[in-house]
Amino acid sequence: MKKNIKKIILFLLDTIRKIRTIYRNYTSPSPLVYSPGHYAYKRFIDEELNESYLYFKKYFYEAIFLPKERLRKYAIETALKNDKGENKYYMEFGVYTGESTNFFSSKLNKNLNAFDSFEGFNEDWVGHAHASGDFSLNKKIPKLNKNVSLEIGWVQETLPNFIKLNPDMKINFVHMDMDTYNTSKFILENIKPYLEHKAIICFDELYNFEGWKVGEFKALTETFNENEFTYKCFSNDGAQVVIEYN
Structure with missing residues (x-):
């Protein structure tokens, strides 16, 4: 009986050791322990995160950091x-599954105009x-x-029609x-003339x-000059950012 318990304990300890080794190998920055299957992509991620930090660091001192859900509430x-x-x-x-849509609309006593094709990218x-x-749904x-x-369909088709029907709208x-870049830039270019002073954009x-560098950020910086907006809030557990239109 005691021998069996000892064997079980030794087996569990050995299993834990193996799991810890696998974890260290996956998370270690040393290229010597990366397997060929994920090294290039993981190194790309590491370098991209570092470049993002170095670029945005200068804006951190004039903004706040909040977790994703609180960031949306703040926005x-x-x-x-x-x-x-x-x-x-x-x-x-x-819109996708409607999580953020229902959250934002629950805070309003007016309509939230939401655009999606429900067909994915x-x-x-x-x-x-x-x-x-x-x-895709x-x-x-x-x-x-x-x-x-709801405005259902590809935004390249639905947004221009929406603007024609609401030529005097003031977007807050x-x-x-x-x-993605192309779709995001199309939206920002089309809505920019209708943005109110101090309008909030939550990315x-x-x-x-x-x-x-090649997604929503690229669309933003190609559509707006740096003096046209202010960074207000950064997510401390994700990729979300809130800006205010000047």
Whole structure:
């Protein structure tokens, strides 16, 4: 009986040792312990995170850090402080399962105009690990709050039509969750003329991940000059960033 218990204990200790070794090999920065299957991608991630840190560090001193959920709350509440009862617009690009859509709309006593095709990406998310078609819901629409006004289809088709129908709109809040460069730039270029002073734009993937330079960040910096916006908040557990339009 005692021999069996001893064997079990030794087996468990040996298993723990092996797991710890595997973990150290995967997380170690030394290229000598990387397996050929993941070395290049992991090194790319490490270098991208470092470059992101070095670029954004100068903005950290004038912004705050919050976890993702608190960041979203901060974004919508900051926008509402700028809403003086006028008919301002609140918009979201990228609904997916509706988690953020329902959260933002629950804070509003007006409509949230939300755009999505529910067919996933219409382009590869270059620099990252997702291809065209990823995140598709096969056009199945999730359950959303009653004050969500959906624009269903590719945003390159639905947004221009929406603008034509609302030529005098004043945009006070935008949640950007399209991820990829071309789509994000198309949106930002089209909505920029309608942004209110101090409008809030909450980006879901702007920094702190691999490929950050060629996604939403690239779209932002090609559409806005640096003096046209201020970094307000950075996620301390993700890639989200909140900016304020000057």
